[in-house]
Amino acid sequence: MASKLTNRLRALYTATNQHRILSSHTGAQTAFLFSSSRLASDVPSLSNPSSAPPPQIPQSVKTSSAPSSLNQNELAKFAAIAETWWNSEGPFKPLHAINPTRLAFIRSTLCRHFGRDQYSPKPFEGLKFVDVGCGGGILSEPLARMGATVTGVDAVEKNINIARLHADLDPSTSTIEYCCTTAEKLVEEQRTFDAVIALEVIEHVANPAEFCKSLATLTVSNGATVISTINRSMRAYATAIIAAEYLLHWLPKGTHQWSSFLTPEELVLILQRASVSVKEMAGFVFNPLTGRWSLSDDIGVNFIAFGTKNS
Amino acid sequence: MNSLIVILVRYCICTDSTEKLSLLFEGGMKCRRAELTRYRLCPIRPPRNQWYATLIEDSKCGLINRKFAETVYRLKVPRRNFCADGASTAPSSKCGPPGYDAKVGHYDVAIVGGGMVGMALACSLASMPLTKHLNVAIIDSNPALSGRFCIKKEDPPDPRVSTVTPATISLFKEIGAWKYVEQHRHAYFDKMQVWDYTGLGYTRYNARDVNKEVLGCVVENRVLHNSLLSCLQNAEFQKTIYPSRLLNLHLNSSSARVDSTSSGLPLHGQGPSVKLDLIDGGSLYAKLVVGADGSKSRVRELAGFKTTGWNYSQNAIICTVKHSVENQCAWQRFLPAGPIALLPMDDKFSNIVWTMNPNEANDRRVMQEDDFVKDVNNALDYGYGPHPKSSMFGNGGILSWLKADVTSANELFEVPPKVVNLTSDRLVFPLSLMHANNYASNHVALIGDSAHTVHPLAGQGVNLGFGDAFALSRVIAEGIAVGTDIGEVSLMRKYEAERKAANIAMMAVLDGFQKAYSVDFGPLNILRAAAFHGAHYISPLKRSIISYASGEQKLPLFF
Numbered sequence A: 001m002a003s004k005l006t007n008r009l010r011a012l013y014t015a016t017n018q019h020r021i022l023s024s025h026t027g028a029q030t031a032f033l034f035s036s037s038r039l040a041s042d043v044p045s046l047s048n049p050s051s052a053p054p055p056q057i058p059q060s061v062k063t064s065s066a067p068s069s070l071n072q073n074e075l076a077k078f079a080a081i082a083e084t085w086w087n088s089e090g091p092f093k094p095l096h097a098i099n100p101t102r103l104a105f106i107r108s109t110l111c112r113h114f115g116r117d118q119y120s121p122k123p124f125e126g127l128k129f130v131d132v133g134c135g136g137g138i139l140s141e142p143l144a145r146m147g148a149t150v151t152g153v154d155a156v157e158k159n160i161n162i163a164r165l166h167a168d169l170d171p172s173t174s175t176i177e178y179c180c181t182t183a184e185k186l187v188e189e190q191r192t193f194d195a196v197i198a199l200e201v202i203e204h205v206a207n208p209a210e211f212c213k214s215l216a217t218l219t220v221s222n223g224a225t226v227i228s229t230i231n232r233s234m235r236a237y238a239t240a241i242i243a244a245e246y247l248l249h250w251l252p253k254g255t256h257q258w259s260s261f262l263t264p265e266e267l268v269l270i271l272q273r274a275s276v277s278v279k280e281m282a283g284f285v286f287n288p289l290t291g292r293w294s295l296s297d298d299i300g301v302n303f304i305a306f307g308t309k310n311s
Numbered sequence B: 001m002n003s004l005i006v007i008l009v010r011y012c013i014c015t016d017s018t019e020k021l022s023l024l025f026e027g028g029m030k031c032r033r034a035e036l037t038r039y040r041l042c043p044i045r046p047p048r049n050q051w052y053a054t055l056i057e058d059s060k061c062g063l064i065n066r067k068f069a070e071t072v073y074r075l076k077v078p079r080r081n082f083c084a085d086g087a088s089t090a091p092s093s094k095c096g097p098p099g100y101d102a103k104v105g106h107y108d109v110a111i112v113g114g115g116m117v118g119m120a121l122a123c124s125l126a127s128m129p130l131t132k133h134l135n136v137a138i139i140d141s142n143p144a145l146s147g148r149f150c151i152k153k154e155d156p157p158d159p160r161v162s163t164v165t166p167a168t169i170s171l172f173k174e175i176g177a178w179k180y181v182e183q184h185r186h187a188y189f190d191k192m193q194v195w196d197y198t199g200l201g202y203t204r205y206n207a208r209d210v211n212k213e214v215l216g217c218v219v220e221n222r223v224l225h226n227s228l229l230s231c232l233q234n235a236e237f238q239k240t241i242y243p244s245r246l247l248n249l250h251l252n253s254s255s256a257r258v259d260s261t262s263s264g265l266p267l268h269g270q271g272p273s274v275k276l277d278l279i280d281g282g283s284l285y286a287k288l289v290v291g292a293d294g295s296k297s298r299v300r301e302l303a304g305f306k307t308t309g310w311n312y313s314q315n316a317i318i319c320t321v322k323h324s325v326e327n328q329c330a331w332q333r334f335l336p337a338g339p340i341a342l343l344p345m346d347d348k349f350s351n352i353v354w355t356m357n358p359n360e361a362n363d364r365r366v367m368q369e370d371d372f373v374k375d376v377n378n379a380l381d382y383g384y385g386p387h388p389k390s391s392m393f394g395n396g397g398i399l400s401w402l403k404a405d406v407t408s409a410n411e412l413f414e415v416p417p418k419v420v421n422l423t424s425d426r427l428v429f430p431l432s433l434m435h436a437n438n439y440a441s442n443h444v445a446l447i448g449d450s451a452h453t454v455h456p457l458a459g460q461g462v463n464l465g466f467g468d469a470f471a472l473s474r475v476i477a478e479g480i481a482v483g484t485d486i487g488e489v490s491l492m493r494k495y496e497a498e499r500k501a502a503n504i505a506m507m508a509v510l511d512g513f514q515k516a517y518s519v520d521f522g523p524l525n526i527l528r529a530a531a532f533h534g535a536h537y538i539s540p541l542k543r544s545i546i547s548y549a550s551g552e553q554k555l556p557l558f559f
């Protein structure tokens, strides 16, 4: 798979390098796709206001002069369902279900990258990780159990509160440092980490390219960046939006906007520009028979990418 | 067909079945497996050689054991020596490396019940790189766990034995417990003969048919238990034995789910662990409580798992007998009231498991020894009906064209060696079948007899339990690899899904067997006999029966 991917990417790079115009065109298109001025019909409406508290705009993050990755509409959606982060049968069920699988990818790639023992119960001991857009801490907690020194950040204060309370339940996760902030703010504070992880966040931010730049700046040289998101493919549209939001009611309606999804090629490109080289990529596939997710080379719907910061 | 399935009963265990099943399903997905292996979790165990190297190192590490015993800072019970190896152990609380933060009385896993299955779980956890750091408590008042307990090789065998399958043997080897079994009495067998009282058919199985050395091994339960104990004592592992019994569980339901409260902030409760109260007034906390406390499981009751089950109006008599020659084959003959099995036990001993109706069982338990021996010899020879004639469907018969290169197809019917005398009491057990509707909930899992009991027929029950113990430890290791809270219900459900399928298949077979053979009806008998012949001569079929029976294959072809 890696070689197939590399070939695809190489083709893409060559194409973009040879045709500057095309490259800038792609860039423009990308910028257009992710501009915050979306069609009115795209603006999500919360599906079930009766069961969820009224959406509130997170108060905590003050807008600063630096370019902000915040998309207030998106954040309001998460604030509205913050209580349900740890209900594995609630709105975040898909994240709970996919968690072991994406952690397996992270374990496998990062153990190899950092030369850690695959058989160790705590392979990430001594490494500093940041989980950007950590939500209620679904990913931060396992990373802490795997030995990493974890900082979890999210733009929604409610999420951070939930994350803190939950992590305090278990001594092995109570060491996580949670902050209500953004990647840009961390950059301003000149924080750096051995690994910067942002899973299922980039499709909710205002400017993915800028966001990736911040992630890259937070990564130490030769450190790792891991990003997962949903592909902007017809299949992703069908499965992630129609099936997950409307048919199966896994996700509240309006959770995703198809137009804000990145294709793997686009992600690789914007990371490349931020001096992160993507080394491995994998897709997630859901098996309806077992109800489990597994890693696959099919990156058509959900995918995860591991890259390293160029030194 | 039924009767073919029936033949499996004695030796069938399906240890790895669901693993293969899920692989199969995954294989059907779009992913290319070869490419995926890179992302798969590391195998739970390191490659063999490396593993053995660690083992050797461990066994050289008497030093480490001593060091461990010395770091104990709160002794509950005076140290005692165990006979198997003289290694000292100290039931203790926490004795972790300095800096390891754990409060006294807080454990990762609490195993309630240190029987064969509970001990197998502890050993398995102690043997895997991803789980050997776990802090484990074992709760059992059984003095065998904390007292000096020696089995001498000269002692006559105990009648409570188990027929362990090759799958169980290799699991025992992996955790390093089999070498202790081999220091005691154990009887491998590579041949098996199954026939019935109608005289219409018989089948002989041979390990060679499946390129195996053995079909199984008969071991006393106390030897299995003691070996696991020795294995655990020699492992570098933080274990604490509580010589008590579980009284109560405080399940903290809020840790699974964050509920909204009026304050707007969710969460309450004391964290993701369960409090266990013991009958001696003590208590402890654990992230995962494993019920390995047998068929009357207190954990099962306290966690509210419902069960399904029934009694058969049949009992089994078990006892140890002596022959004048060595017995090297496992024998089973189906009689009108149930099967009689004669299992080899080494040193001219054999074990008898004989199923019959309760009145008969009571009579036979108290009758004169001579009369009982006569009954046994009769039941294994001409009693109830003639010897099967191999010419019936035999070598020149209708099925002969199917005959392939199966060596034992040419083997003639044999009569088992005569029993000379009894060397143990006769124990009687009612046959029953019980299955817990669930094996797992948040922070709780059931293994072994607490999840399912089958009748002691030929000692099969415990292989299922060992399968549970090893599957659970594997699932825990997989969870730890990806940083999961080990008590989390989703992880426990993975274990449940894997084992339920295997155990139910086995129980259905046992139950079907029970029903098929409680009917004495002419045409059915002939079908049974035809099935024997089929099994005897059609080699692929037979091969699949043996591999199923020896715990290696999911289901036989025809199932």
Ligand SMILES: Cc1cc2nc3c(=O)[nH]c(=O)nc-3n(C[C@H](O)[C@H](O)[C@H](O)COP(=O)(O)OP(=O)(O)OC[C@H]3O[C@@H](n4cnc5c(N)ncnc54)[C@H](O)[C@@H]3O)c2cc1C
Pocket: B112, B113, B114, B115, B116, B117, B118, B139, B140, B141, B142, B159, B160, B161, B162, B163, B221, B244, B245, B246, B247, B292, B293, B294, B295, B297, B298, B318, B429, B447, B448, B449, B450, B456, B457, B458, B459, B460, B461, B462, B465
């Ligand atoms: C009397 C008897 C004879 C048997 N004979 C045979 C035979 O000949 N062949 C065969 O294959 N199978 C036989 N079986 C079944 C076989 O023993 C089981 O399949 C096997 O032992 C299951 O192992 P286990 O560890 O799950 O449960 P068990 O062996 O039942 O072990 C349960 C353990 O839990 C402990 N315990 C129970 N309650 C508590 C509590 N509240 N707190 C703490 N600890 C507790 C007990 O002390 C015990 O050590 C027999 C069973 C019994 C009861």
Ligand SMILES: C[S@@+](CC[C@H](N)C(=O)[O-])C[C@H]1O[C@@H](n2cnc3c(N)ncnc32)[C@H](O)[C@@H]1O
Pocket: A069, A070, A071, A074, A075, A078, A079, A095, A132, A133, A134, A135, A136, A138, A139, A153, A154, A155, A156, A159, A181, A182, A183, A198, A199, A200, A201, A204, A205, A206
């Ligand atoms: C789908 S959730 C993913 C949560 C978590 N990463 C996981 O995968 O389990 C997206 C999270 O990103 C947060 N988020 C969205 N935009 C953000 C931004 N610009 N900066 C920081 N967090 C953001 C949201 O509040 C939400 O908690």
